[in-house]
Amino acid sequence: MNAPRLRADAADNRARIVEAARDAVAGSDEFKLNAVAKRAGVGQGTLYRHFPTREALLAEVYRFDVEELVAAAPALLAEHDPITALARWFDRLVDYARVKRGVLAAVEAGVWQELSAHGLGPIGDAITALLDAGRAAGAVRSDVDARDVVLLLGYLTRLDEQEWDTRARHLLHVVLDGLRARE
Numbered sequence: 001m002n003a004p005r006l007r008a009d010a011a012d013n014r015a016r017i018v019e020a021a022r023d024a025v026a027g028s029d030e031f032k033l034n035a036v037a038k039r040a041g042v043g044q045g046t047l048y049r050h051f052p053t054r055e056a057l058l059a060e061v062y063r064f065d066v067e068e069l070v071a072a073a074p075a076l077l078a079e080h081d082p083i084t085a086l087a088r089w090f091d092r093l094v095d096y097a098r099v100k101r102g103v104l105a106a107v108e109a110g111v112w113q114e115l116s117a118h119g120l121g122p123i124g125d126a127i128t129a130l131l132d133a134g135r136a137a138g139a140v141r142s143d144v145d146a147r148d149v150v151l152l153l154g155y156l157t158r159l160d161e162q163e164w165d166t167r168a169r170h171l172l173h174v175v176l177d178g179l180r181a182r183e
Contacts, residue, residue, distance in 0.1 A: 016040040
């Protein structure tokens with residue numbers, strides 16, 4: 001079933017609300033609906049007519065960004081060689097991931113911050129020791145640190161159980177290849 005078609009002014013308001021919410025989650029640790037409404041130039045009543053809950057608005061921001069990211073891939077491939085297209089898509093992925101992080105942080109702020117703070121200490125120390133040894137042997141790039149690696153490894157928390165065996169170690173090898181010093 002298709003969603004009802006919005007009047008032009010209502011569609012414009014909805015688009016401005018989504019864009020303002022996207023900017024808010026990408027640029028701040030706080031997500032307040034009254035600030036989103038103000039940034040979008042609409043009243044709170046208009047915001048709530050389109051998005052009755054905070055979660056509904058965050059879900060729409062996430063859905064919108066996923067659609068944009070997916071649509072970018074074939075467009076980039078049509079304009080560029082595959083490696084250049086992938087590199088440019090990765091540039092867009094950075095923006096998407098920032099918004100996604102913002103959405104997840106806004107929904108799960110307390111849990112996310114507690115887990116991140118707990119895991120970076122001893123794991124960061126172990127990674128630092130491994131990186132230092134690799135650098136001393138000339139095998140690891142000099143421009144990476146433990147935080148870089150922890151952030152890269154965050155993908156493990158997003159793997160579905162059914163793909164764990166086929167993807168987890170494979171992706172770790174990809175990360176490892178990126179950490180290797182180049183001759």
